[in-house]
Structure formats: structure tokens, C-alpha cells
Amino acid sequence: MKSILILIFTLLSALLSLGAQSQTIRGKVVDENHEPLIGATVLEEGTQNGVITNVEGQFSFTLKSPKSQIHISYTGYESRIITPHSEDPMHIMLATSEESLNEIVVTGSSTFMDKLEPRHVEVITSGELTKAACCNLSESFETNASVDVSYTDGVSGAKSIRMLGLDGRYVQINRENIPHVRGLIGRYGMGYVPGTWLQSIDVGKGAGTVVNGYESMSGQINVELQKPENSEKLYLNGYINSMGRIELNANHATNLSDKWSTAILLHADYLGTQVDRNDDGFMDTPKSRQFNLMNRYKYMGDRVRSQIGIQVMRDEKAGGQVGYGFGDDFQTSPEYGFSNNTTRVEIFGKTGILYPHKPYQGWGFIYSGAYTDIDAGFGRDAYQGTEKTLYGNAIYQNVIGNTFHQYKTGVSILYDDFDENYADSAFSRREVVPGTFFEYSYLPGEDFSLIAGARADFHNLYGVFFTPRLHTRYQINDQTALRLAIGRGYRVGNPLVENINTLVSNRQLMVTENLNPEVSWNMGGSLSTQLSLGGKKVDLIADYFYTNFENQLIYDMDQNSQRVLIYNLDGSSYAHSAQLEAKYQVNEFLGIKGAYKYYDVRSTIAGQLRKIPLISKDRFFLNASYATKYDKWEADATIQWFGPQRLPDTEDKPGEFQRNSQTPDFFLINTQISRGFRWGNVYLGSENLLNFKQSNPIIDSQNPFGSNFDASLIWAPVMGRMIYTGFRYKIKR
Numbered sequence: 001m002k003s004i005l006i007l008i009f010t011l012l013s014a015l016l017s018l019g020a021q022s023q024t025i026r027g028k029v030v031d032e033n034h035e036p037l038i039g040a041t042v043l044e045e046g047t048q049n050g051v052i053t054n055v056e057g058q059f060s061f062t063l064k065s066p067k068s069q070i071h072i073s074y075t076g077y078e079s080r081i082i083t084p085h086s087e088d089p090m091h092i093m094l095a096t097s098e099e100s101l102n103e104i105v106v107t108g109s110s111t112f113m114d115k116l117e118p119r120h121v122e123v124i125t126s127g128e129l130t131k132a133a134c135c136n137l138s139e140s141f142e143t144n145a146s147v148d149v150s151y152t153d154g155v156s157g158a159k160s161i162r163m164l165g166l167d168g169r170y171v172q173i174n175r176e177n178i179p180h181v182r183g184l185i186g187r188y189g190m191g192y193v194p195g196t197w198l199q200s201i202d203v204g205k206g207a208g209t210v211v212n213g214y215e216s217m218s219g220q221i222n223v224e225l226q227k228p229e230n231s232e233k234l235y236l237n238g239y240i241n242s243m244g245r246i247e248l249n250a251n252h253a254t255n256l257s258d259k260w261s262t263a264i265l266l267h268a269d270y271l272g273t274q275v276d277r278n279d280d281g282f283m284d285t286p287k288s289r290q291f292n293l294m295n296r297y298k299y300m301g302d303r304v305r306s307q308i309g310i311q312v313m314r315d316e317k318a319g320g321q322v323g324y325g326f327g328d329d330f331q332t333s334p335e336y337g338f339s340n341n342t343t344r345v346e347i348f349g350k351t352g353i354l355y356p357h358k359p360y361q362g363w364g365f366i367y368s369g370a371y372t373d374i375d376a377g378f379g380r381d382a383y384q385g386t387e388k389t390l391y392g393n394a395i396y397q398n399v400i401g402n403t404f405h406q407y408k409t410g411v412s413i414l415y416d417d418f419d420e421n422y423a424d425s426a427f428s429r430r431e432v433v434p435g436t437f438f439e440y441s442y443l444p445g446e447d448f449s450l451i452a453g454a455r456a457d458f459h460n461l462y463g464v465f466f467t468p469r470l471h472t473r474y475q476i477n478d479q480t481a482l483r484l485a486i487g488r489g490y491r492v493g494n495p496l497v498e499n500i501n502t503l504v505s506n507r508q509l510m511v512t513e514n515l516n517p518e519v520s521w522n523m524g525g526s527l528s529t530q531l532s533l534g535g536k537k538v539d540l541i542a543d544y545f546y547t548n549f550e551n552q553l554i555y556d557m558d559q560n561s562q563r564v565l566i567y568n569l570d571g572s573s574y575a576h577s578a579q580l581e582a583k584y585q586v587n588e589f590l591g592i593k594g595a596y597k598y599y600d601v602r603s604t605i606a607g608q609l610r611k612i613p614l615i616s617k618d619r620f621f622l623n624a625s626y627a628t629k630y631d632k633w634e635a636d637a638t639i640q641w642f643g644p645q646r647l648p649d650t651e652d653k654p655g656e657f658q659r660n661s662q663t664p665d666f667f668l669i670n671t672q673i674s675r676g677f678r679w680g681n682v683y684l685g686s687e688n689l690l691n692f693k694q695s696n697p698i699i700d701s702q703n704p705f706g707s708n709f710d711a712s713l714i715w716a717p718v719m720g721r722m723i724y725t726g727f728r729y730k731i732k733r
Contacts, residue, residue, distance in 0.1 A: 024445040026060035026403070027090030029053050029072055035230040037094060038125060038200065039112050040074040045081060049478060051446065054114040054123075061116065062445035089359050089403075110625070111144070113528065113541070118449045118471040119208070120483050120526045120543060122146060124201040131625060131636040132672055133239065133685060133724050134195030135247055135269070137181075137223065142670055142687075143638055145581050145595035145621040146203050147221075150614075152501035154697040154711040154718050155319050155338045157285045158187050160501075163219040164205060164545050164577035165599035165615060169491070169498055170520070172208060172216035175223045178348055178368045179213060183416060184387040185372060187500050188342065192313055194267035194292060196237045196249040199224045206545055207469045207487025207522045210437045210453035211395060211408055214467045217489035217520045218547055218575070228253050228263035228298045228307075233733040239726035243285065243719065244273035247726075253733070259300050267292040274322050277720050278693060280701040282711070284719040286319025286338060287326060302356060308349035315342045320379075320504075321704065330377035336704035338504060339377045346370040360403050364395040378503040379705060381423045383496070390415040406441040412457075422496055422509075431492065432460040447475045457490075462517050465490045484525035492517050493553045495566050502557070502564050505710040512567045519550040524577075539583040549573040552603060557613065557648035559606050562707060571604025589629075594622040611646045614715055616665075618643035634681075635673045642666055645715050650699075657699050657708045663715045666692050680728040691721040 029040040036057025043050030044063050050070075051061045063070075063084070073079040077094035084090065110128035114121060124144060132142040138159040141147040148162040161168035173181035173190070181189035201223055208220035226235075231253035239247040246269065253263040270289045277284055296309030318326045321335035330337035348368035355361045368391045376383040395410040416431040439453030450472045457465040469487030476482060499509060524545030531538045552573045556565040581595035597619040601612045611617075620641040627634045645663045672685030694716040700708040 024060055024062050024404075024443075025070065025084045025090070026058070027092055028057045029059065029074070029092045029094060030057055031077070031094060031230070035227065037074050037077070038123065040072060040094070043071045043073075045069040045071050049446075051115045052112055054117065059116070060443060060446070062447065115481065116443070116446060116449055116473070118451045118473040118483060119204050119485065120206060121202050121204040124203065126199055129195060129198055129201075130674070130681075130683075130728070131634070132638075132670065133241075133683075133687070133726070134198070135239065136191045136195055137193035137198070137201075138190035140195055140198065140201060143623050143625075143636065144203065145579065145593070145597070145623075146205065148619070151714050151718065152187065152712075153504050154284075154714050155282060155286070155504040156340065156500065157288070157317065157319065158500065159190065160187065161190070162615070163203075164522075164547060165575045165601040165612075166218040166547060167498075169493070170217040170489075170518075170547075171219045171221055172212065173221045173223075174212060175348075176225060176350070177212055177222060178366055179215065179391060179414075180223070182215070183372070183389060183494060184374055184385050184418070184420075184497055185342070185344065186494060186497050188315070188340070192290075192292065192315065192342075192344065193223060194249060194265070196235065196251060196267065197225050197265050197294070199226050205526070205543060206471075206485045206524055207489055209451065210439055210455040210467055210469050211393070211410070213393075213412065213414070214435070214455060214457050214465050214490045216487075217491060217518070218522060218545075225294075225296075226251055226253070226263060226265065228261035228296055229255070229300060231263055232730045234729075234731040236729040237726065239724060241722055241724035243271065243275050243722060245269060245271040245288075255733075256297075260297065261300075262295070262297045265294040265296075275719065276322050278695075278697070278718065280696070280698055281321055282336075282698055282701055282704075283319050283322060283324075286317040286340075288315070288317045289326075290315040303354055304352070305354065306349070306351040309347070311344070311346045311348075313342070313344045316340075331380050331382065336379050336709075337377060338379075339375075341375045343373045344370065360406060361398045362396075364397075366393040366395070367391060381503065383420070383422045383503070385418070385420040385496070387419075388415075388417040404442065404444045406443060407439060408441075408453075409436075409438045411436045414457075418494070420496055422503075427496065429461065433457050433465075435465075449473045459492075459517075462492070465517070479530040481528050482525065483528075486521070486523040489520050489522065490517050495553065495555075498553075499555055499564055499566075501714075502555075502712045505712045506562055506707050507557070507564050507710065507712070508562065509564050509566065512565055515553060515566070516551050516568050518552050520547050520552070521550070522547045533584065536585055536587075541581045542579070544576075544578045546577075547575040549603075554603060554605060556605050557712075558610070559649075561648070561650045561653050561710070569604060571607070572609055573603040574601075576600040589626055591625045592623070594620070596620050613646050613648045614713075616643040616645050631676050633673070633675055635671075637669065637671045640668045642668070642716075647713055647715070650713075653699070653708055659699070659713060666716055668692060668717070680730045682725070682727045684725045685723070687722045687724070688717050688720060693717055693720045 029037045040053040042059045049064055051059050053059045069081050069083045071081050074094055111124050134140045141149055152158045152160045163171050204220040208216035235251040237249040248268050250266045255261045268291050271287055275284045292313045294311040298307040317340040320338040324335040324337040351365045353363040370389045372387040374385045391414055393412040397408045399406050412435045414433040418429050420427040435457035437455035442450040452470045454468040467488050471485045474482045526543035528541045552569040554567055578598045583593040585591045601615050602609050622639045625636045643665050647659050650658045669689040670687050674681045674683035697718050699710040
């Protein structure tokens, strides 16, 4: 620890002396509504020296000649050539191209990495999200190689994610920089974020910024929602699939005045059919119905920017054996029943104070308050949980001398009140965590950038959490950049929610000792470059990250097939993650990207260092996207290969209920084709086109109340092929 801190502050001291040796231009590119254009190209005229704008529309890079002009372009907008006159930030507006007024236009790159961002962050834009059905956040990564998605069990229909080989609980999932999918909605919460509400998704690998808290351990996912000031006047989306699921979405945005705007986002879905394609007597996916409403307002003043919103959501699920339905009593029903009824109300907002003549200076306050109530049943066992959450984060940013040296500092507060009951046991705790942070950014130009920060949080139950983090980027040449990062993370586990997949089994949860917070160090980096192939550019990104746990909650399913033993780590636990990804634009119509991933994830389980179950050591991903001019026709196909996975030990079960020690490998293929019109588009697609299904996914499905029943060992799809179709209708303002 001491050596790391010495290295950080020694590096900072050296960099502070380098201040003003470079000349850099910086600015922001916006549309006619003053909204940032994400992925706009900014080039030094007559060269290949330049960048693309980030999620805020911002750019910064060093000119090779101080007399150069810059060329700004974005598909569907008129290009501009500008002569920089000073180092002050520029505000550049692009007007809609006349040629695009009567055609459907592409809205920038589908996915990209911010060239100047020291952290390894990939941005998934709305254009990429429409390449799949994307009914909710958990289904928004089908064309992304960095996030793995799978079902948690064979009954509940819940999906979980992995990053860097680690479970999704180690990923901090924010909504517009507010912690969101955590606590009691840690397992189902991604299903409560409708896909039509999404504007973009930032996927960051490794420890995140200290500004957003201490819980990022393997990565950060930040979701940006549709904005009131620039969204369509009306957006309608309808969806239906071969399982019988129906979904309707309606977004409406309007300007209330020259400074106020509002948006209403509405989502409803329903699945009332009983789907049992493997004839084991259990529904492959539960019946479900959800109503989700958000209303948000935004104020855009000269000195003050503010927004506030409220979300109300009700989600109901009824699954288990065929015949069980909504409203049935799982404790008396002759069928094995699964139910989960969740109600959530949240108020959230942001307020910023700007200094027009000092754009680098400002105050911000981010806040949210949420109430969550869950009533669930698993066979004969009842679960009831409530969570009250308050979050606040006050941030001040400024420069030290000049804009090469910037900093953010502030204070935060996190309050969680949990009250849970499962079977005959009760669990409750109240967490109050005030914190403070400081983050320094060194941004001298395009060749080098650095972010170093630390935060201290004072947990009322577990003492002080000290979280240092460092991110650097070095531009080796015009095509190649190296990023390195190291950081610490903490989190307090929620054993019941995090093991909800094992509740659909005969397994008993047994906590064998007082549980401590999980603590880890994550370190690694990435190398990105461009090569030439057939006169076209190939983008290559290679990354490697290593996560080492000082403490981890072990969910041991190996010692006893009828129990899940929960205890603190006693020994080693680590994850090695390596990924090589290539993107190649074959021509103006066809793009291809592929990736290979390697995971080595091990923990000390019952005194023995073992591979974590249900993780493929090797994975392969290939995506092809084809679009005709103006996106009149679009087609996408994604192929994924999953290598063998270790299964928990079942040797103590009777022979007919035992499982092999590892799974076979398998392929999945997803496809979609869409036809664009002036008013929107229609689409038709398939998930799991090859109809691959895990055979006999539920152990002893004919005797669900017996001692051998287990629906938690799921490693592949249960439902098989699914066909879907839908439409998107838009009226612009």
C-alpha cells in the first residue's frame, strides 16, 4: 500500500512541473439544439491527426502546426472548418445536412473508445443498441464482446452479467452516474431498465473513478437515458416474440419553455403463456408483467443546470411448474411455484452551477432516494425484503494554474436500510457511509493523460474504506495508445439476493461466520492500435486485467449438494482476464468485429484453490453488420462460442441425479434484419437460431419438493430458439 501511494504522488509531483510545455486545443461539438454529438470526428486539416468526441461531445488534442485549421464532421451534418484563435475551449455547432433531411441517416459510430480518456471505456451508442431487440439493459450487450450475459437458473428467468470473468456484483452499474443496480435489485435490476429508455452505455473495465464511489471492483457500467431536451417528440416501440411476450414502449418529450423541457418514458410488458419446450413440467421462463413509468424535467439556464425525475415500477413474475400462475399461493399450491413481486419508487436529480467565463470550473450535486419492496416465493419458502436508499454526491471542479491540471473534490453520503426475511430467518442492517474524495487529472494533450484519485469512506459498521486509484494513457504514435490502471474497491455483500439462483433448489443457505466486506485490487491495461488491410483500417484492442481479493464472500456449492455454505475467504482468490478484439470495416456497407476472451478465475473453496463454477475459460465472439445506404436495410448476425465450464460437485447425490464435472462447449447465434422508413423501422430477429438447449437442466424436476431437486446448475439456454418482431415509430420535434 505505502509503495503504491509513494509511486502515485511521486508521479504527480513530476507531472506538475511539466505544465505548459504543450499547446492543446479543446472544445465541444453540438447540434442545433446544443446537444453533444457523440463520436464526431475532429481532424487537423490535411493530416490524420485528430480525435473523436466523447459522450459529452468534448474533444482535446495537440496540433502539429499552430497555424493549422481543424475539420469537424459528423454523418448527417454539414462539416465545418475552423481556425483556432486561442487555447480557450471552443463551442462548435453543426447544422443538419440538407441531403439528410429526406433520408434516414446514421447517427455516428455505433461503438467507440474515447481516444483521450485514460480509462478503458467503450461507448455503446443507440445505433448499436438497435442491432438487437434490447428489451432491457440485461439484453443490451448481445453485440458487445466485453460483457458476458447468462441466465442464473432454470426457473426465475433472471439474467446475470460478468466482466473480467467476475460476477456482475463486482461491477458498479450506474444510471447517469448515480449508483442504480445494487442492493436488493442486484440480480433483477437490469430488467427494470427498458431498452427504449437508453441513449448510450459506457462500459469501463477495471476500477472506475473515485468520484462515483468505492464499489467498482471489476468495472463500471454507466447508462445514459433519453434526454428531455433533445429526444423525439414521440417514440413508439412494439415487440412480440414466439414465446408470447408482448412489449409496448412510448416516449414523449417536449419543451415547456426556452429553458425547461420534460420527458415521459413508459414501458409495459406481458407474458401470460406457459412455455415448456423441454417437457420437464417446468416453465422455461416465468409468466411476467411489468409497468414502468418515468417522468423527468430539465432546466438549462446560463448559470444553473438542473434536472429531476421520478420512476415508479411494478414487476410481477410467476413461474415454476406448469399450472402455477399469478396470484397463486406458493405455500399451498400443489405445483412448485416461484413468484417475485417487486415495487420500486425512486426520485433522482442533478444540479450544476456553471461559470460561463471559466468553463473548467463548476459545482455539482447528484442525489437519489429509492424505496424497494420485494415479496417472493420459492417452493414452500417465502422471501420478503425492503430497502430504503439515500445517496448524495457534491462535487467541485477547477484547475491548478491552467487546464492541463484539473481536479475534482467533494463529499458523498450513502444510506441503506435493509430488512429481509427468508423462510424462518430474519436479516436486517443499516449502513451509513459518509465519504470524501479528491481526483487529479493531468491533460497536457493527446500524447499523455493521467487521472489519480483517492477517497475515504467511513462505514458505520465496518470502519474506514480507503480507495486509491490511478489511470494513465500514453499515445505511442498516431495509431497506438497504451492504457494502464490500478485501483482498490470495496463492497458489502447481500448473500440472500446474490444467491437467489440457489433458492430454486433444495439447497439450504448456511452462513458459517460473521461476514466482512469484500476487498480487491484490480490492475491491468489495454493496447489499442490501427493496422491497414486492403486499404482499410483494422482496429485492434488487446487488454489484460488481474483482480486479487483481500477478502471475498465464498458461496460454496461444492462441499454439499444440499447446501450453500457462505463464509469469508481464507486463502487466495483471483481472476486473470485477457481479451483480443478486432474491428474491420470491409466497405461502406459491411463491418466485422471479433474477439477472443480468456479467463482464469479461482478461489479457495473448502481449503482448496479451485476454478469458480460456471465460467468458460475460453470464449469467442464474432459479429457482422451490414447496412445499405442511409440504413434503408440493416442486417446483423452474432456468433458466440462458449468453452467447457466447471460444474459444482454433485457426487453425494444418487447416481441418476449426478452431473458431469464439466459442461460441453456450444455455439449461440443471434440475428436481426430491419427495414428503415422515414417514420422509423420494422425489424425481425432470432435469438439462439441454432436452437441449442441444455438437456435436463433441472435435477429431479418430477419431485421438486424432494431433497435432490436443483434448478440452479444452468450453463446454457433452456428455452431454445426464439423469434421476434417489432417496430419503432418516431416523430421528431
